[in-house]
Amino acid sequence: MNRLMKPGARERETLLNSGLLSALGVESVAAMMEIAAIGNLPPRQLLFREGEPADMLHSVLSGYVRVYKLDPDGREADVELYGPGDLIGASVVLDGGRYGATAQAAEPSLIARFDLKRVRDIAGRRPDLAMALANALTGQLARAFASLADDRLHTAPQRVARYLLAQCPVDKATSFRLPYQKSLLAGKLGLAPEALSRAFSMLRGHGVNVRGRLVHIGDPDALRRI
Amino acid sequence: MNRLMKPGARERETLLNSGLLSALGVESVAAMMEIAAIGNLPPRQLLFREGEPADMLHSVLSGYVRVYKLDPDGREADVELYGPGDLIGASVVLDGGRYGATAQAAEPSLIARFDLKRVRDIAGRRPDLAMALANALTGQLARAFASLADDRLHTAPQRVARYLLAQCPVDKATSFRLPYQKSLLAGKLGLAPEALSRAFSMLRGHGVNVRGRLVHIGDPDALRRI
DNA sequence: CGGTCCTTTGATGGTATTCAATACACGTGG
DNA sequence: CCACGTGTATTGAATACCATCAAAGGACCG
Numbered sequence: 001m002n003r004l005m006k007p008g009a010r011e012r013e014t015l016l017n018s019g020l021l022s023a024l025g026v027e028s029v030a031a032m033m034e035i036a037a038i039g040n041l042p043p044r045q046l047l048f049r050e051g052e053p054a055d056m057l058h059s060v061l062s063g064y065v066r067v068y069k070l071d072p073d074g075r076e077a078d079v080e081l082y083g084p085g086d087l088i089g090a091s092v093v094l095d096g097g098r099y100g101a102t103a104q105a106a107e108p109s110l111i112a113r114f115d116l117k118r119v120r121d122i123a124g125r126r127p128d129l130a131m132a133l134a135n136a137l138t139g140q141l142a143r144a145f146a147s148l149a150d151d152r153l154h155t156a157p158q159r160v161a162r163y164l165l166a167q168c169p170v171d172k173a174t175s176f177r178l179p180y181q182k183s184l185l186a187g188k189l190g191l192a193p194e195a196l197s198r199a200f201s202m203l204r205g206h207g208v209n210v211r212g213r214l215v216h217i218g219d220p221d222a223l224r225r226i
Numbered sequence: 227m228n229r230l231m232k233p234g235a236r237e238r239e240t241l242l243n244s245g246l247l248s249a250l251g252v253e254s255v256a257a258m259m260e261i262a263a264i265g266n267l268p269p270r271q272l273l274f275r276e277g278e279p280a281d282m283l284h285s286v287l288s289g290y291v292r293v294y295k296l297d298p299d300g301r302e303a304d305v306e307l308y309g310p311g312d313l314i315g316a317s318v319v320l321d322g323g324r325y326g327a328t329a330q331a332a333e334p335s336l337i338a339r340f341d342l343k344r345v346r347d348i349a350g351r352r353p354d355l356a357m358a359l360a361n362a363l364t365g366q367l368a369r370a371f372a373s374l375a376d377d378r379l380h381t382a383p384q385r386v387a388r389y390l391l392a393q394c395p396v397d398k399a400t401s402f403r404l405p406y407q408k409s410l411l412a413g414k415l416g417l418a419p420e421a422l423s424r425a426f427s428m429l430r431g432h433g434v435n436v437r438g439r440l441v442h443i444g445d446p447d448a449l450r451r452i
Numbered sequence: 453c454g455g456t457c458c459t460t461t462g463a464t465g466g467t468a469t470t471c472a473a474t475a476c477a478c479g480t481g482g
Numbered sequence: 483c484c485a486c487g488t489g490t491a492t493t494g495a496a497t498a499c500c501a502t503c504a505a506a507g508g509a510c511c512g
Contacts, residue, residue: 069375077378079371090371094361100368101375123357130356131349135320137363142326144370145305145316149295149327151377152303152416155499183458190378192501197460212509381467408491421468423492438477438491 004037007112011038014061015112018085019136028126035122037113041105047088050102054093056113060086063109064180066187067101078187080144081106083179089140092133094120106184151190159189160199161226164208164217171220178213233338237264240287241338244311245362254352261348263339267331273317276328280319282339286312289335290406292413293327304413306370307332309405315366318359320346332410377416385415386425387452390434390443397446404439 007015012033015021021029038061041047047058050069058065060082067080067090079101082088090101093116105111123130150159163185168174178185186196200210206226207218217223233241238259241247247255264287267273273284276295284291286308293306293316305327308314316327319342331337349356376385389411394400404411412422426436432452433444443449 067371069371069379071379075379077375079374089364089367092360092364092367094357094364101371120357123360124353127350127353127356130353130360131320131346134318134349134356134360134363137360137367138315138318138320141315141318141363141367141370144367144374145293145295145327148305148370148374148377148416149303151374153295153297153301181458190374193459194461194502195500198500201460418469419491420470420493424468427492 004039004113007033007036007038011036011061011110011112014084014110015059018059018061018087018112019139020059020087020132023128023132023135025126025128028122028129028132031122031126032114032119032129035114035118039111039113041109041111043105043107045105047103047105047111048091048099050099052099054091054097054099055116056091057116057119058088058091058103059112059114060084060088061110061112063111064106064184065103065109065111066106066184067103068187069101076187078190079147080140081180081184081188087133087136087140089137092137094123094133096120106180147190156189156191156195157199157202158226159191160196161203161206161208161223163189164203164215165220165223167215168217168220173207173216173218173220175214175216178215181213231264233259233262233264237262237287237336237338240310240336241285244285244287244313244338245365246285246313246358249354249358249361251352251354254348254355254358257348257352258340258345258355261340261344265337265339267335267337269331269333271331273314273329273331273337274325276325278325280317280323280325281342282317283342283345284314284317284329285338285340286310286314287336287338289337290332290410291329291335291337292332292410293329294413295327302413304416305373306366307406307410307414313359313362313366315363318363320349320359322346332406373416382415382417382421383425383428384452385417386422387429387432387434387449389415390429390441391446391449393441394443394446399433399442399444399446401440401442404441407439 015036021032047065062084065082065088066078068076068078070076080089088103090099090103093099123133167176182196183193186193206222209216241262247258273291288310291308291314292304294302294304296302306315314329316325316329319325349359393402408422409419412419432448435442
């Protein structure tokens with residue numbers, strides 16, 4: 001982390017709307033603000049490594065953070081991708097143990113860090129914080145379960161189709177921009193970049209058009225039937 | 227659930243040692259005991275279904291509970307397997323929403339149920355309960371991440387080898403019994419039963435011998451090198 | 453305008469799923 | 483105690499799917 005600083009007005013605003021703090025009472029918010037440190041990360045910077053003693057809780061203010069696990073021989077598998085407002089679930093280590101995965105900024109990112117010991121301390125006195133943590137974790141667990149089932153049940157084109165549908169809630173033709181580069185999306189979906197590319201080109205026959213990060217969905221219903 | 231009853235002495239004992247209650251103060255334990263209901267499940271009985279409004283928190287006292295997700299066309303993917311002492315993570319729905327997966331007893335099982343509204347109520351007043359929930363959830367999230375990465379990084383024989391090594395912590399030849407049937411294990415590892423069978427027979431060449439539920443590990447080091 | 457990184461496309465091999473048929477284990481009842 | 487039947491496990495063959503390697507094509511930024 002290059003520069004650490006107290007949150008300014010803009011960062012406080014963003015933090016207030018983040019998943020973790022938005023549900024807290026004013027006093028807990030104040031307590032958390034008190035111990036927040038803001039950091040600016042260049043791409044590829046690591047926030048923490050798998051196996052390190054966990055001392056900080058992390059939350060994304062802007063940008064994206066990729067969390068992955070490593071093979072003995074160096075291969076990586078992404079397990080989650082966090083964006084603005086997200087609490088980094090893998091950094092919630094409440095028992096004072098070690099991080100279970102590695103976190104890396106996927107693009108220039110702004111993140112908030114909280115000393116874990118102090119967070120435990122506050123949460124031990126303030127149920128709203130403990131509940132907010134538990135709540136965030138249930139959401140993350142649900143997402144992890146969904147990924148796991150998705151991996152095991154669906155082929156690459158199906159997973160991509162489902163992702164696209166999740167991005168455009170409207171039930172008619174839409175265009176939108178991918179929020180990050182395709183190699184990141186590939187990792188998130190558990191695919192090699194090549195497989196994502198091939199999935200896109202196969203979906204072209206089902207009303208999907210991709211140019212750069214711009215995606216056009218011609219027929220959501222057709223996608224749903226893949 | 228066939229019969230619901232207040233916990234007797236034996237069930238209270240088991241509950242006290244379960245992951246959720248073991249870390250609580252006496253008053254929180256009492257409050258939770260107060261609202262606990264014990265149920266005896268026959269195999270294949272469902273505890274809850276994906277999409278149903280969530281009203282109960284579940285914990286396994288004995289037996290095993292399989293949690294899975296369903297495809298539109300009926301195929302199932304197991305996302306977690308819970309045993310004695312485990313809090314069923316997919317039943318921790320703190321926001322009053324819906325269950326995100328289906329839970330089914332895999333064998334005759336004894337489980338404890340807690341009214342979710344009341345749990346939320348207690349946790350809102352008692353930080354130790356909220357923290358115990360958060361703690362249990364971090365563990366589950368870590369396990370889910372591990373499964374996800376395992377699926378994406380390792381082949382079937384490797385996953386099986388890792389599972390076996392995790393069952394026999396000692397670093398020398400050992401024998402032990404699988405705690406459940408192989409089809410369950412296959413689901414847990416994200417494999418079709420046939421693939422598990424083939425993995426076992428390939429591991430035979432690396433010092434693993436399987437007869438029924440009895441497993442003999444001849445050379446843990448060899449397994450680690452798979 | 454040039455270089456670097458990302459993405460696409462092609463060819464190949466390994467790996468798991470699926471379907472089908474057989475073998476085995478276990479619990480039940482004769 | 484043995485015979486039987488149901489559900490579970492194994493084995494085989496064919497197929498589908500994805501990772502990997504290699505190379506060429508684009509996008510983006512200095």
